[in-house]
Amino acid sequence: MSFAAHLIxxxxxxxxxxxxxxxxxxVYGIAKMLNFAHGDVIMVGGYAVFVGVSSLGMxxxxxxxxxxxxxxxxxxxxxxxxxxxxxxxxxxxxxITAIGVSYLLQNIALLVFGSDTKAFTNVVTLPNLELFDGxxxxxxxxxxxxxxxxxxxxxxxxxxxxxxxxRAMTAVSEDKGAAQLMGINVNGTIAVTFAIGSALAAVAGxxxxxxxxxxxxxxxxxxGIKAFVAAVFGGIGSIPGAFIGGILLGVIENxxxxxxxxxxxxxxxxxxxxxxxxxxxxxxxxxxxxxxV
Amino acid sequence: MKTKTGGLSKTxxxxxxxxxxxxxxYIIVQLLVSTGHVSSLIQGxxxxxxxxxxxxxxxxxxxxxxxxxxxxxxxxxCVGAFTSAVFSLAFKQTMPxxxxxxxAILIGAASAALIGFLVGIPVLxxxxxxxxxxxxxxxxxxxxIINALYLGVDSRGVHFTMKDALSLNIEEDGLVLIKGAQGxxxxxxxxxxxxxxxxxxxxxxxxxxxxxSRTGRAVMAIRDNRIAAESIGINxxxxxxxxxxxxxxxxxxxxxxxxxxxxxxxxxxxxxxYNMSILILVFVVLGGIGNIRGxxxxxxxxxxxxxxxRGLSDYRMLIYSVVLIAMMIFNWSxxxxxxxxxxxxxxxxxxxxxxxxx
Amino acid sequence: xALLETKNLGISFGGLRAVNAFDISVxxxxxxxxxxxxxxxxxxxxxxxxxxxxxxxxxxxxDGVNLTGKKTIEICRAGIAxxxxxxxLFGDLPVLDNVKxxxxxxxxxxxxxxxxxxxxxxKTERAMxxxxxxxxxxxxxxxxxxxxxxxxxxxxxxxxxxARAMATAPxxxxxxxxxxxxxxxxxxxxxxxxxxxxDHFDMTILLIEHDMKLVSGICEKLTVLNFGxxxxxxxxxEVLNNPEVITAYLGE
Numbered sequence: 001m002s003f004a005a006h007l008i009x010x011x012x013x014x015x016x017x018x019x020x021x022x023x024x025x026x027v028y029g030i031a032k033m034l035n036f037a038h039g040d041v042i043m044v045g046g047y048a049v050f051v052g053v054s055s056l057g058m059x060x061x062x063x064x065x066x067x068x069x070x071x072x073x074x075x076x077x078x079x080x081x082x083x084x085x086x087x088x089x090x091x092x093x094x095x096i097t098a099i100g101v102s103y104l105l106q107n108i109a110l111l112v113f114g115s116d117t118k119a120f121t122n123v124v125t126l127p128n129l130e131l132f133d134g135x136x137x138x139x140x141x142x143x144x145x146x147x148x149x150x151x152x153x154x155x156x157x158x159x160x161x162x163x164x165x166x167r168a169m170t171a172v173s174e175d176k177g178a179a180q181l182m183g184i185n186v187n188g189t190i191a192v193t194f195a196i197g198s199a200l201a202a203v204a205g206x207x208x209x210x211x212x213x214x215x216x217x218x219x220x221x222x223x224g225i226k227a228f229v230a231a232v233f234g235g236i237g238s239i240p241g242a243f244i245g246g247i248l249l250g251v252i253e254n255x256x257x258x259x260x261x262x263x264x265x266x267x268x269x270x271x272x273x274x275x276x277x278x279x280x281x282x283x284x285x286x287x288x289x290x291x292x293v
Numbered sequence: 294m295k296t297k298t299g300g301l302s303k304t305x306x307x308x309x310x311x312x313x314x315x316x317x318x319y320i321i322v323q324l325l326v327s328t329g330h331v332s333s334l335i336q337g338x339x340x341x342x343x344x345x346x347x348x349x350x351x352x353x354x355x356x357x358x359x360x361x362x363x364x365x366x367x368x369x370x371c372v373g374a375f376t377s378a379v380f381s382l383a384f385k386q387t388m389p390x391x392x393x394x395x396x397a398i399l400i401g402a403a404s405a406a407l408i409g410f411l412v413g414i415p416v417l418x419x420x421x422x423x424x425x426x427x428x429x430x431x432x433x434x435x436x437x438i439i440n441a442l443y444l445g446v447d448s449r450g451v452h453f454t455m456k457d458a459l460s461l462n463i464e465e466d467g468l469v470l471i472k473g474a475q476g477x478x479x480x481x482x483x484x485x486x487x488x489x490x491x492x493x494x495x496x497x498x499x500x501x502x503x504x505x506s507r508t509g510r511a512v513m514a515i516r517d518n519r520i521a522a523e524s525i526g527i528n529x530x531x532x533x534x535x536x537x538x539x540x541x542x543x544x545x546x547x548x549x550x551x552x553x554x555x556x557x558x559x560x561x562x563x564x565x566x567y568n569m570s571i572l573i574l575v576f577v578v579l580g581g582i583g584n585i586r587g588x589x590x591x592x593x594x595x596x597x598x599x600x601x602x603r604g605l606s607d608y609r610m611l612i613y614s615v616v617l618i619a620m621m622i623f624n625w626s627x628x629x630x631x632x633x634x635x636x637x638x639x640x641x642x643x644x645x646x647x648x649x650x651x
Numbered sequence: 652x653a654l655l656e657t658k659n660l661g662i663s664f665g666g667l668r669a670v671n672a673f674d675i676s677v678x679x680x681x682x683x684x685x686x687x688x689x690x691x692x693x694x695x696x697x698x699x700x701x702x703x704x705x706x707x708x709x710x711x712x713x714d715g716v717n718l719t720g721k722k723t724i725e726i727c728r729a730g731i732a733x734x735x736x737x738x739x740l741f742g743d744l745p746v747l748d749n750v751k752x753x754x755x756x757x758x759x760x761x762x763x764x765x766x767x768x769x770x771x772x773x774k775t776e777r778a779m780x781x782x783x784x785x786x787x788x789x790x791x792x793x794x795x796x797x798x799x800x801x802x803x804x805x806x807x808x809x810x811x812x813x814a815r816a817m818a819t820a821p822x823x824x825x826x827x828x829x830x831x832x833x834x835x836x837x838x839x840x841x842x843x844x845x846x847x848x849x850d851h852f853d854m855t856i857l858l859i860e861h862d863m864k865l866v867s868g869i870c871e872k873l874t875v876l877n878f879g880x881x882x883x884x885x886x887x888x889e890v891l892n893n894p895e896v897i898t899a900y901l902g903e
Contacts, residue, residue, distance in 0.1 A: 034422060082618055085626040093625035096578045099571050100621060103614035111607055225567065232426045267437035270430035277427055278415050499766050506765025514741045514752040521739035524701060525819050526727035526756045535762060
């Protein structure tokens with residue numbers, strides 16, 4: 001039974017990684033940049049809900065909506081102020097700028113909320129699910145996390161495939177110049193991508209903090225890195241890849257914590273990433289690009 | 294023939310300026326220290342300046358010369374730091390400090406080189422961002438393993454375990470060298486500013502001469518065009534590995550300097566995690582990719598900046614991050630570059646009209 | 652015996668037969684042209700000859716040595732050098748160093764000797780500089796030696812690529828559309844250069860070209876490729892007057 005519990009917890013953690021990884025993958029696919037600050041947007045989303053529920057006494061659902069709005073505005077602002085001026089510059093310059101934005105968000109949070117850990121109130125107040133006469137207890141937050149992630153994943157896939165904006169996103173990620181010639185507003189499309197990615201980060205933040213109820217200015221940083229690894233794992237740029245990568249990463253992490261060593265779990269996760277990339281150099285679902293001679 | 298000798302002397306001159314800059318900085322700092330003009334805060338930063346300058350040069354060899362992005366150099370620094378610290382601690386009582394430190398440096402460099410070589414074999418097959426993420430992963434693995442490692446020595450030999458201090462099963466008179474997450478305590482304080490400068494100069498000597506050698510040329514040829522390099526018979530894998538291994542070895546040397554400047558050595562996220570690797574990358578990018586002198590200057594300035602802002606307490610890292618973003622946009626934004634060019638043209642044009650009027 | 656000989660060379664990409672049953676025989680000292688419409692498989696043949704692709708079938712012989720399936724660097728050492736359709740220089744390196752990179756395997760010293768500047772470093776570098784300058788002079792590039800390669804004018808970049816290829820001391824030189832993007836004057840100059848290389852170095856040259864003036868002006872023999880297969884082969888004038896070739900080029 002304990003294996004099933006670990007597995008389910010792993011899937012739940014993995015779903016959070018998947019939500020964050022979706023943001024990474026979409027931004028990478030479209031803007032060809034590694035948005036290192038993405039993890040810190042999660043942290044902002046967590047604080048937004050914390051303030052809403054604990055300080056302002058808001059309804060948790062309303063707080064989540066506010067948090068998504070805050071993160072969306074934040075994501076679009078970051079893109080407009082820090083990344084857009086660097087469009088066309090060296091990818092390394094953009095990467096370093098993203099790191100600067102990450103520091104900035106962490107330090108603003110540090111100034112506003114202090115470095116002490118905030119106890120996050122679980123926003124999922126449904127009863128836990130007990131199976132096999134209470135031998136296997138699944139927390140409600142775990143179930144909600146998995147369901148929410150699946151809904152978002154399906155919704156996002158439909159959005160990209162069926163809507164005009166979604167198809168514009170695909171076009172921009174294939175070829176910016178050609179998309180522009182076809183009358184697509186490239187800057188607008190990139191802004192929309194950041195908006196969606198950041199809203200997802202807010203959801204991920206809420207779910208993450210509900211499952212692990214401690215919130216600090218650095219909360220987003222390690223999950224951010226792991227989600228980035230998950231995105232690469234699944235093949236960066238691919239939406240189903242990010243989802244599969246996230247789930248696998250969460251499961252591997254939880255199982256190795258439970259059965260091998262809690263200290264070495266990160267080392268194991270990263271080792272598996274390396275092995276996957278050596279076998280499939282562009283990730284599980286990534287596209288192989290051949291250089292033309 | 295004139296252009297050839299001219300071209301050669303130009304690079305030599307640039308190298309000499311770099312050496313001169315380091316030596317001059319050393320002399321000035323020593324003068325200021327002896328006349329009591331340097332605060333204890335800055336004195337405490339002198340060895341870190343050298344450490345970060347060395348590791349920045351090492352990373353620049355990978356990023357600027359080899360043209361591959363690594364976010365794992367703190368891992369190589371970590372390997373160099375821990376292997377050398379363990380050696381120095383083990384021989385603390387039995388060896389005089391000078392030869393001991395020299396051997397420690399060699400051990401740190403060699404072990405980091407070995408890990409760099411082993412990491413490089415699989416990693417250098419990957420491209421771009423994938424290579425970057427795998428180096429990041431390796432850095433984290435190294436940090437993770439060292440944090441879980443217990444190592445001790447007694448009359449029966451060397452013991453190690455990944456569990457806890459008790460499982461080491463060490464005798465009463467034995468010595469515990471690495472205590473898991475508590476790291477290494479009691480490393481002799483062999484680093485000082487003079488040693489740091491000497492190591493920095495040696496690093497410069499190795500890297501600058503490497504760049505201007507046949508091997509360096511092959512590495513840069515691969516960076517500029519891998520397919521063309523292959524077509525003229527350059528063994529791409531071999532030269533990538535040489536450059537990456539050398540870069541790891543030098544990062545290991547920086548680790549040795551770092552370890553012997555502290556009495557307690559831990560593998561924390563902030564000194565050997567990906568955050569540190571990223572900080573080193575920031576030095577390299579701000580100093581100019583492929584610009585060795587720039588790496589030194591950027592490493593020193595960016596190590597100094599947070600300390601200079603210390604008076605602003607909570608706001609210092611905030612200002613640091615804003616400065617970082619602003620500098621990146623100013624230096625790299627296509628619009629800013631265009632604006633600077635226009636400004637420069639107008640200034641030179643202005644000067645020329647002045648001349649004509651005179 | 653022919654210097655370069657291929658027998659029944661073929662390769663497919665997915666379902667597409669890019670090159671089929673390709674036979675060619677280039678004599679030592681010959682200036683040989685490989686022509687055909689776009690997409691006929693000309694560059695693919697160069698990529699097969701230089702080990703970028705492995706042939707599915709057939710054999711490549713250079714001077715009687717079997718090079719089939721060998722890696723690019725082994726083929727370079729065996730004596731085939733090439734230029735690229737889309738110029739591939741070491742853009743951030745000086746012009747001189749581009750040629751010196753080509754000399755890489757002929758002027759060896761170790762990494763250790765390079766870092767610690769042992770006597771062999773100075774001796775070898777001096778010899779390398781001299782040889783590289785000689786080559787630059789042959790191509791009239793000596794005044795650009797200190798320039799970054801990417802800052803050279805287009806025509807000079809093409810010449811530098813040939814100079815770099817010649818630095819590897821090949822037996823056979825492959826030129827992939829050397830006149831692409833050149834104006835008539837530059838093309839004329841290039842024809843002189845190619846002829847000079849052949850005479851001066853006693854070189855065997857196989858070139859791909861669309862410029863018919865250049866092809867008929869300097870090539871002694873031609874092979875015409877169409878849809879991956881040899882359409883015609885022989886002396887230049889004969890081939891160019893072949894009605895099938897004219898149809899392939901001009902359509903029905």
